[in-house]
Amino acid sequence: MIITWILHLILASSIATFQLPDGLANGLYRAYNNDQGEEIIQYLGDVNTTLPNTLEEQNYDIIHHASDSHGPERRDFKKRWQSKCGCGIHLDHGDTDRAVQGLKDSASRGGIIFDKPESAVFVWYNSVVAFVCWGPSWTFIRDIAQSCSFITKECDWYVAGSANYFWDGMVEGQFNDAMTPGDMGYMSNRATQICENE
Template sequence: MAMKILSVSNGVYKASYDNLGNEVHILLTPEILQDDAAGLIAAHLVAAPPAAVTAPPVSQRDAYRRSYCDCGDNLDHSDTDAATDRLRDAIARGGGTAYVPIGEGIYGTVDGVTAFICTPKKNTAVTPVDRATYDYALGFVSEKCGRYVPGTYVHGDLNGEKMNQNAAQEDMGYKNNKYGDAWVCEHAEEGRKDHC
């Protein structure tokens, strides 16, 4: 089910589905981030941060893909910087680390550019995202896709490797609203190329 674009003002939001399958977008507050963290930690749904990323063997490159790029698209530089800064600031105000529940996302949006952190529905746990991890993800997207080219970095456990008995990954990056919806998480891994 695709989340259709709402009249979402520039800001930082949490996106999820309610029990009836309806999309819900709410302004993200530090309290929401702190409540999500407490709930996930109490439920033992937080995976240990993964070890440093290493290049996989060439034969497994597609199975361990970490980048998705929308080559040929370019984002407005100031809007992209503002969207990523809003999300970075929200993480800092929420205690310095984001714990995004499974099947949900948080995003900062500025004039059609959306910076996001998403926890895919296929996860059995979440991976904490602090500012250093988020900044690494943004740098990875820029390195693989190009500066201000929409893209996604996949952080954490890939394809159910079950690190620490959990499958946990986070999708992070930035995109435009070319799909006509505000819920970029459903399109985070649709970039056709792993580099531009």
């Protein structure tokens, strides 16, 4: 069963900020804007749900290696990080671990596929939301783990925060300084928005 909320929000920015409705049940969700500009929060399943892999199995290895930071296409690239910390908001340890693990579980087969621009996937668990926002076009478990490590390093243990990373470097002789932006984080239920763009 898929439960969908339509929140009639007109977003002033071209980058989405998603408003979380009250009363969310524990589970895996997707957030995106439809063609009419309405915000959609879609329940995908319980916390243990694995997202379907929309990549064909035969192409997965090629895509996976092409996206690997150690592959020849990215040997000159550097992953750059930015963080935002949640003003010392301490999170429940068990809820945080379960929400983050739920996000990792959802990416366990081929990664989280973003089929719509400016979209997000998130896990709500009791008092914590863990989320991945609008890109790159797929996110792997290692991306989630690296983001969690960076948030912990910058914000401290079990403190609300988010991490944003991008690749810069050379692609076919051209410099790219904001390739594949991604945002991942976790925060308490005091926060009502994810994927905020400042």
